[in-house]
Amino acid sequence: MTGSAALFTDRYELTMVDAALLDGTAHRESLFEGFARSLPGGRRYGVVAGTGRLLELIERFRFDDAELEWLRANEVVRPATLDWLADYRFHGDVWGYREGEAYFPGSPLITVQATFAEAVMLETLVLSTLNFDSSVASAAARMVSVALGRPIAEMGSRRTNERSAVAAARAAYIAGFDATSNLEAGRTWGIPTMGTAAHAFTLLHDSEEAAFRAQVAAFGPKTTLLVDTYDIERGVETAVRVAGPELGAVRIDSGDLPTVVVAVREQLDALGAVNTKITVTSDLDEYTIAAMSGSPVDSYGVGTSVVTGSGHPAAGMVYKLVARRDDAGEWVSVAKASASKVSVGGRKNAARRLDSTRTAREELVFVGDGPEGEPEFESGDRLRPLMVQLMVDGEPDASYTGVAGTQAARAHRAEVMQELPIEAFRLARGEPAIPTTYR
Amino acid sequence: MTGSAALFTDRYELTMVDAALLDGTAHRESLFEGFARSLPGGRRYGVVAGTGRLLELIERFRFDDAELEWLRANEVVRPATLDWLADYRFHGDVWGYREGEAYFPGSPLITVQATFAEAVMLETLVLSTLNFDSSVASAAARMVSVALGRPIAEMGSRRTNERSAVAAARAAYIAGFDATSNLEAGRTWGIPTMGTAAHAFTLLHDSEEAAFRAQVAAFGPKTTLLVDTYDIERGVETAVRVAGPELGAVRIDSGDLPTVVVAVREQLDALGAVNTKITVTSDLDEYTIAAMSGSPVDSYGVGTSVVTGSGHPAAGMVYKLVARRDDAGEWVSVAKASASKVSVGGRKNAARRLDSTRTAREELVFVGDGPEGEPEFESGDRLRPLMVQLMVDGEPDASYTGVAGTQAARAHRAEVMQELPIEAFRLARGEPAIPTTYR
CATH class of the missing domain: 3.20.140.10 (nicotinate phosphoribosyltransferase)
Structure with a gap:
């Protein structure tokens, strides 16, 4: 700057x-x-x-x-x-x-x-x-400690001023977050950036399958597919069919996460996608992260709560x-x-x-x-x-x-x-x- | 920008x-x-x-x-x-x-x-x-409506990111605030700016009286003197003695405001400073402003609560x-x-x-x-x-x-x-x- x-x-x-x-x-x-x-x-x-x-x-x-x-x-x-x-x-x-x-x-x-x-x-x-x-x-550090070593990405740019978003990504990274969605934070502060696709990408296409095919064509099967635009079970099935069992990860952004995550893990395993990871991103804070300590989640994405200091x-x-x-x-x-x-x-x-x-x-x-x-x-x-x-x-x-x-x-x-x-x-x-x- | x-x-x-x-x-x-x-x-x-x-x-x-x-x-x-x-x-x-x-x-x-x-x-x-x-x-509009026409200034720059502070000053102004302490908001968006002195200015001087004299020398008797660095009653007495009864305003930044404000108003009137206004600035939000609707307050300064959306x-x-x-x-x-x-x-x-x-x-x-x-x-x-x-x-x-x-x-x-x-x-x-x- x-x-x-x-x-x-x-x-x-x-x-x-x-x-x-x-x-x-x-x-x-x-x-x-x-x-x-x-x-x-x-x-x-x-x-x-x-x-x-x-x-x-x-x-x-x-x-x-x-x-x-x-x-x-x-x-x-x-x-x-x-x-x-x-x-x-x-x-x-x-x-x-x-x-x-x-x-x-x-x-x-x-x-x-x-x-x-x-x-x-x-x-x-x-x-x-x-x-x-x-x-x-201070808020981010609490999330990191209850995440028990699972990676957390900061994804809250849209919930704070466009410039404070860059500072927030940096502060969360200092507190132990692993990455940010914010590109300027990547450029200015050297923080790893991440991100794949939103629901809009699925809705843009004529079908969920077409959207997944487009994403896999661009980024390969190791990408993370967002599976909850329509029906999660069908989304997971489609994702593994399109990307194959080497699919990198699925992202879940809605629903009762502890319940949904268990079902998705079982489904992925049954489909042979035993190495496919599960990342969750739905209005998480330190309390909901702590509540998933026993869930088969692999990583978290946190938005509003971290950039607003969790209250x-x-x-x-x-x-x-x-x-x-x-x-x-x-x-x-x-x-x-x-x-x-x-x-x-x-x-x-x-x-x-x-x-x-x-x-x-x-x-x-x-x-x-x-x-x-x-x-x-x-x-x-x-x-x-x-x-x-x-x-x-x-x-x-x-x-x-x-x-x-x-x-x-x-x-x-x-x-x-x-x-x-x-x-x-x-x-x-x-x-x-x-x-x-x-x- | x-x-x-x-x-x-x-x-x-x-x-x-x-x-x-x-x-x-x-x-x-x-x-x-x-x-x-x-x-x-x-x-x-x-x-x-x-x-x-x-x-x-x-x-x-x-x-x-x-x-x-x-x-x-x-x-x-x-x-x-x-x-x-x-x-x-x-x-x-x-x-x-x-x-x-x-x-x-x-x-x-x-x-x-x-x-x-x-x-x-x-x-x-x-x-x-x-x-x-x-x-x-949205938070600011609620404060404006309960202020019942008394002016409110936005003073929360220090409680939010240095750049979001400029946007916050603008948003509060749109919602009906009358001024901001933030100079960049004044320059970029044409918002009236205000501000006089902090406790540090009083503490810098050898006495409260010396501080008040310095401020009146620079800005004239119509300035706003901060009277609560040591003892409010003595501060008010000193303020009127230094600036005269044409003193513009006194600012109170601590204490139980409804009680303090009544006492200060009576003291000012007794000293002949019947036109001297009272402005208050201590951690105000829409609820504390509403609670002062019957108090002899002339204006408010609001910081943390407005720039953070009041919760x-x-x-x-x-x-x-x-x-x-x-x-x-x-x-x-x-x-x-x-x-x-x-x-x-x-x-x-x-x-x-x-x-x-x-x-x-x-x-x-x-x-x-x-x-x-x-x-x-x-x-x-x-x-x-x-x-x-x-x-x-x-x-x-x-x-x-x-x-x-x-x-x-x-x-x-x-x-x-x-x-x-x-x-x-x-x-x-x-x-x-x-x-x-x-x-």
Whole structure:
């Protein structure tokens, strides 16, 4: 993707900069923190996603002439501030959780250190990317864990905005999905793409058999035939007759899946198509996938539920000023104090405490006003540091961006899942799998 | 926005084209229909949005060299099909509901007539735009109706993908919101933008008073001051002291709003700031807005709930082949027959039956296989035709696109709301406000 990201921004970021430039506070060095106050829906853990996309978008966060002209014509900020915006590029440092990391309430997912003006401008972009992508990844990870190793493909592009679909495919892949139907996600992020035919293809033809013959002619017998346009039993019979017993797979997109799948498996076996796989795709979510754990299903395709965060389409992350330097150059912790939205001020560092079996037991958040550095880890159980430096002077660490960063995030998530306690994988509502402790 | 939309597409659209080009069925003239089988969450009506954006995206649906090269390298389709894709542009006709129109289950929201290959390729894009934007607009319209004329601003960019945020701002505006915080939505779609300051601005300063002074210095006393960073009562007192009784507004973003708002109104009046308005912005949705109908609130800012469709982030629309010509050139109705997802085949036209008080009573869907044309309206009550031609030979009707189209959609929605029966505006779950009848 190309183009500036500068106007993916709430107007008040710019008006704050405008006012702060006027009284000089805009240049105070500041520390903003992104975190989630809770996990939605009684989930046990969340999965961080969006970080790699965010780093690329921050790097491209510049105001071009057309954008500046629009801001001028609409009198969004004073002319002097337009000059400042024209020169804007982010020069700060960013630390945070690696993409693919598990997180819990209060985990300091991202820390942005820069002047107030430089850092506050990124608020909307930071939250848009992390909230949406983490929402998808957090839902997707639950689906992956209950799929018990069976492959899952993301097929939800049509159920979300055409551009968020690309981000959703990426987030689901990081969370362990195996492929996507979305071609742009394949091109931009290197995610394997898949897809064969819809009901329209069958209806286009004079008969189901003609449709299957056309598909096999184009893609060979190893293709996946959609067998439920008219009558599933007849569809399966026709599919094997047309493609032969080496037919790759049949797809079922309707009906009471656990019942239908058993019948289709028996029919395929009776027809000699013992290696033909069964993939199902009808409004699946983590609960219906879990309910098919004993069914002879080979793979899943998931649409609406994964791209909409399975009931929780925004992860609820916030971006707060937690510290700033005073006129004497000293760091001062700051926090909002009003009802029900209390924040913990100050710079944070974090580590996950693992017990002797390498099982996570506690999310430790170290609070301090000083500059960054290694937290003072306690002895005993192993502590795994959670924060890495993501940007140095406005430059992203390339290991976290692009196709390689996406692959690394997916691999990191797989490792992290190994250390979560078994309670983390319960679908039922409950407490976070490990407590967050401020030290 | 610029750039191609061709890869915002599920892989199976291209593989279907590939197979259908091989057996010649790709060129069969076809009719696809977009509709919703139901309204989510027991809502009484939906609001169509996304149409204007969609028309612009269809016009730009071309495969550029980089996209073709990626498809070639990944062997998505056969080389002959790549040549066909290289020449692709949509030449078909599109009819549908005007953007901003109310809709009900089965309403034929969009009808695409073209060759199978040209029309099937648009499936993902049609559904992404209509599902997301209509989800937002349908939720937003409910908020507008319970706000009883008080202005509402859309402030949810941070709770959805950075690009879907722009579409969400537009959809909410069409549904009757008055402004957005999103700057790109202002620039691209001409939507009024708004915003003043966040808690970070107060925390940046050495005191709340210093922050207020900075903001008033930049924007004058008519600005909106955020008074709940520390203590609301003290915040209000400081705000009026700094800005004077001509202070434009105070914003409250936390606490039990109905209680807090009454106290703040009394305090403002006692301080002589009788014209200072109160705006509230704390996790509002249609239910909390309705609960403040008797509170002295002047305006609302809504974030998460509107951009995520207030619990229903995808409108559930589908895009189905409903008719095609056979080899003799005759139109043949087609429909999937399998369990639980039955569709009604054939070309549709639609009208809303209005009674003598101009109140909507019935959604009439006329089913026929022939070419488009005026439905045979029955006598008696007035019938308002619902479908207009949106594209002719691949060219959008300019009255439905761009800034002007967005304004027209907003005005159309306001008119349509006038004709809905009073039951339509109940928040409680129930049946659609009017029945859909197939004729």
